[in-house]
Amino acid sequence: MFTDKGLNGVATDNIAIKVEDLSLRFGDKFALRDISLAIPANSITAVIGPSGCGKSTLIGCFNRLNDLNPEAKVSGKVYINDRNIYGLRQNIPALRTQVGMVFQQPNPFPISVYENVVYGLRIKGITDRRILDDIVESSLMQAALWDEVKDILFQSALKLSGGQQQRLVIARALALQPEILMLDEPTSALDPISTLMIEELIYKLKEKCTIIVVTHNLQQAARVSEQTVFLNKGDLIEYSLTDRMFTMPLHKQTEAFITGRFG
Amino acid sequence: MNTPQAFLLAIKEQWLKFVSSLALAVVFFALFGVLAIVIGNGLNFFWPKTIQSVEYSSAGSSPKTLFGYVSGERHRGTKGERVWLHLDSYERARNQTQLVLSPEQIIAQHTLSGVARIDLNDGRFLLSQPQYLRAAGDVVELSQLAVLQDATAVIVKQKSLLVEGELLSINQDIARLRMQGGAENSPAMLALLARYTSLREDIRELDRALDNYEIVLLSADGQKQQLQLQHVRQVFYPNDMTLWQKLMVFKNNLLLFLSEDTRDANQSGGVFPAIFGTVLMVLLMSVFVSPLGIMAAIYLTEYAPNNTVVSIIRLAVSNLAAVPSVVYGVFGLGFFVYKVGGNIDALFYADSLPNPTFGTPGLLWASLTMALLTLPVVIVATEEGLRRVPESLRHSSYALGATRYETIRRIVLPVASSSLMTGIILAIARAAGEVAPMLMVGAVRYAPELPVDAQWPFLHLDRQFMHLGVFIYEGAFQGQSTPQGAGMMFAACLLLLTVVLILNFIAIMVRSRLQKKYGH
Numbered sequence: 001m002f003t004d005k006g007l008n009g010v011a012t013d014n015i016a017i018k019v020e021d022l023s024l025r026f027g028d029k030f031a032l033r034d035i036s037l038a039i040p041a042n043s044i045t046a047v048i049g050p051s052g053c054g055k056s057t058l059i060g061c062f063n064r065l066n067d068l069n070p071e072a073k074v075s076g077k078v079y080i081n082d083r084n085i086y087g088l089r090q091n092i093p094a095l096r097t098q099v100g101m102v103f104q105q106p107n108p109f110p111i112s113v114y115e116n117v118v119y120g121l122r123i124k125g126i127t128d129r130r131i132l133d134d135i136v137e138s139s140l141m142q143a144a145l146w147d148e149v150k151d152i153l154f155q156s157a158l159k160l161s162g163g164q165q166q167r168l169v170i171a172r173a174l175a176l177q178p179e180i181l182m183l184d185e186p187t188s189a190l191d192p193i194s195t196l197m198i199e200e201l202i203y204k205l206k207e208k209c210t211i212i213v214v215t216h217n218l219q220q221a222a223r224v225s226e227q228t229v230f231l232n233k234g235d236l237i238e239y240s241l242t243d244r245m246f247t248m249p250l251h252k253q254t255e256a257f258i259t260g261r262f263g
Numbered sequence: 264m265n266t267p268q269a270f271l272l273a274i275k276e277q278w279l280k281f282v283s284s285l286a287l288a289v290v291f292f293a294l295f296g297v298l299a300i301v302i303g304n305g306l307n308f309f310w311p312k313t314i315q316s317v318e319y320s321s322a323g324s325s326p327k328t329l330f331g332y333v334s335g336e337r338h339r340g341t342k343g344e345r346v347w348l349h350l351d352s353y354e355r356a357r358n359q360t361q362l363v364l365s366p367e368q369i370i371a372q373h374t375l376s377g378v379a380r381i382d383l384n385d386g387r388f389l390l391s392q393p394q395y396l397r398a399a400g401d402v403v404e405l406s407q408l409a410v411l412q413d414a415t416a417v418i419v420k421q422k423s424l425l426v427e428g429e430l431l432s433i434n435q436d437i438a439r440l441r442m443q444g445g446a447e448n449s450p451a452m453l454a455l456l457a458r459y460t461s462l463r464e465d466i467r468e469l470d471r472a473l474d475n476y477e478i479v480l481l482s483a484d485g486q487k488q489q490l491q492l493q494h495v496r497q498v499f500y501p502n503d504m505t506l507w508q509k510l511m512v513f514k515n516n517l518l519l520f521l522s523e524d525t526r527d528a529n530q531s532g533g534v535f536p537a538i539f540g541t542v543l544m545v546l547l548m549s550v551f552v553s554p555l556g557i558m559a560a561i562y563l564t565e566y567a568p569n570n571t572v573v574s575i576i577r578l579a580v581s582n583l584a585a586v587p588s589v590v591y592g593v594f595g596l597g598f599f600v601y602k603v604g605g606n607i608d609a610l611f612y613a614d615s616l617p618n619p620t621f622g623t624p625g626l627l628w629a630s631l632t633m634a635l636l637t638l639p640v641v642i643v644a645t646e647e648g649l650r651r652v653p654e655s656l657r658h659s660s661y662a663l664g665a666t667r668y669e670t671i672r673r674i675v676l677p678v679a680s681s682s683l684m685t686g687i688i689l690a691i692a693r694a695a696g697e698v699a700p701m702l703m704v705g706a707v708r709y710a711p712e713l714p715v716d717a718q719w720p721f722l723h724l725d726r727q728f729m730h731l732g733v734f735i736y737e738g739a740f741q742g743q744s745t746p747q748g749a750g751m752m753f754a755a756c757l758l759l760l761t762v763v764l765i766l767n768f769i770a771i772m773v774r775s776r777l778q779k780k781y782g783h
Contacts (some may be wrong), residue, residue, distance in 0.1 A: 097664035110781040120663035241542045
């Protein structure tokens with residue numbers, strides 16, 4: 001099913017997300033057109049492209065967050081765990097606990113650090129204090145935040161710095177032990193040190209889950225990802241191993257973008 | 264740049280600055296004037312004023328003297344005539360005598376020491392010089408006033424216990440016996456009648472005892488008169504008081520005003536029933552309006568599709584806020600009182616018809632009408648608050664597997680809570696001051712009973728109640744004839760203003776606390 005744009009050295013055995021002919025329209029306007037790709041499990045995939053090319057929309061299809069926009073019309077198939085999430089009778093809240101998402105602006109809920117982390121668990125109906133305590137500790141450890149917040153767990157999360165807030169949001173997603181974690185420009189609102197921390201964190205997390213990072217920052221894509229998706233105006237232009245894309249891009253558009261001639 | 268043009272522009276600039284600052288000055292003076300008049304007159308009502316003794320000549324007769332206050336001015340022609348309250352005997356106090364004197368009539372005017380203001384238990388007062396007290400024919404020093412007042416209070420209490428207790432029950436027994444056709448000379452009836460007569464005798468005895476306690480007063484024109492101590496509530500000498508003593512009297516008057524029942528057709532005494540009625544009505548209204556308004560706003564922002572029908576509904580809601588309140592009053596009367604209340608009576612209280620139970624203006628209908636009136640305020644404020652909750656918070660909640668209900672309950676409502684609070688407080692502030700609809704659906708100038716008492720079901724939603732706004736409205740009419748009523752009105756105005764200010768203050772505190780808690 002893959003077009004000639006795909007499969008440039010990307011592993012095909014252990015697939016986490018398989019996308020077939022995915023199109024998405026807002027009204028009459030196509031935001032994504034006939035996208036097909038397969039994302040390997042336990043790897044880091046970067047999604048790059050100029051502004052408005054559909055990067056965020058693409059990952060919004062993987063947890064069906066695009067459904068919140070009543071104008072969005074989706075066609076095609078997205079398989080996660082061999083199930084088409086756009087098929088009939090899908091449990092969307094359950095899907096979203098499997099596919100975690102972190103947004104561009106750090107947006108913790110205006111409640112305590114602890115309550116932020118257990119938010120998804122409470123929704124799931126877990127009330128046992130010991131289980132919650134354990135998960136809070138392990139999630140904050142994984143997000144490299146535990147040492148900084150262990151004494152202020154019950155203070156408002158809004159008191160944390162931007163970088164801490166972003167790691168808290170990651171911990172909040174990790175608390176649900178997702179199979180896939182998607183980060184939508186997670187460092188664009190952060191300073192260089194926080195950015196570095198988040199990148200290191202992403203790198204460590206790939207053992208636990210499949211990671212998709214939308215980024216504006218080409219160096220970041222080159223630094224952290226194993227394969228890269230390049231989108232332009234809703235079309236998938238090139239999907240290949242990151243090293244290969246940045247050294248010998250197959251398409252003129254890709255070359256123009258990564259050399260900074262547009263975008 | 265062209266010089267004349269620049270000059271013109273500079274003039275325009277200055278002109279706008281001048282005119283706008285003038286407008287602000289006018290606004291400031293208008294607001295300040297309102298506040299000054301209400302606060303000045305309202306507080307003046309409680310302040311013990313100096314009693315003047317005035318020597319005056321009335322047409323053709325020898326000069327006379329009176330003790331009095333200036334209660335107002337009348338301007339006829341160029342002469343500034345002054346209205347004097349002239350209350351130096353019990354009879355004059357009862358009739359609230361006033362005297363109009365022009366400046367030429369006044370021969371001399373001074374402040375005498377030893378002149379007292381004597382507040383009576385019926386709410387009126389008189390001005391005179393107390394001389395001494397009399398107890399059972401003996402002359403007693405004025406300093407013993409408190410002791411004798413306690414003694415009379417004990418007797419008055421005994422008397423009221425007899426009158427309202429035993430005498431009442433015997434009267435009822437006699438009436439019941441007669442209803443059952445008991446003969447007038449049956450033994451039971453005779454026993455009751457004998458008991459009745461002896462009770463009357465006891466009461467007469469107590470009355471005679473009360474007659475023994477008197478205060479002897481000397482009026483301005485030198486006449487002695489007696490006043491029974493049972494009528495006297497307090498005696499004080501404003502002319503001889505230090506500032507501190509005046510402050511204490513001021514404080515006492517203020518406390519009595521806030522805690523006591525009204526007396527004497529709302530012209531004196533306290534306004535406690537009106538405060539109680541206002542607060543209870545407003546609380547009930549909040550209970551009705553908050554869930555309804557908040558739910559409606561939630562539907563409008565979170566669920567309603569973006570189409571013409573919803574836009575029309577939204578427009579209608581915000582326009583409802585502009586409907587004159589008297590229209591709501593008429594609606595409340597026509598719909599709640601006559602239709603709903605009438606049907607409730609026909610269904611549940613048929614045995615007491617034609618006397619209406621709920622088919623008449625009352626507390627329930629008043630609070631429902633006010634809830635309707637303030638509904639748009641609550642909906643608009645809540646909607647605005649819900650809309651201000653950042654979309655990103657909702658998205659993160661959805662992304663964590665929350666449904667729409669969970670997102671609204673756990674994220675949207677807490678974050679918007681300060682706005683919800685604001686809406687409710689705005690509604691309360693609006694409802695506390697409305698008069699026109701209140702007059703139609705349940706507030707009265709005098710209600711004999713509070714809507715809450717010890718009798719089942721404790722909260723009597725069918726009862727009429729007193730309301731501060733209505734009280735002020737009534738006071739404004741009576742104030743034209745009696746100065747005392749006008750003073751009450753200003754004091755009640757000040758109280759209403761204070762209540763609304765306190766509510767707003769609480770709102771600001773609650774809102775800033777919630778804002779601190781939920782950021783954004």
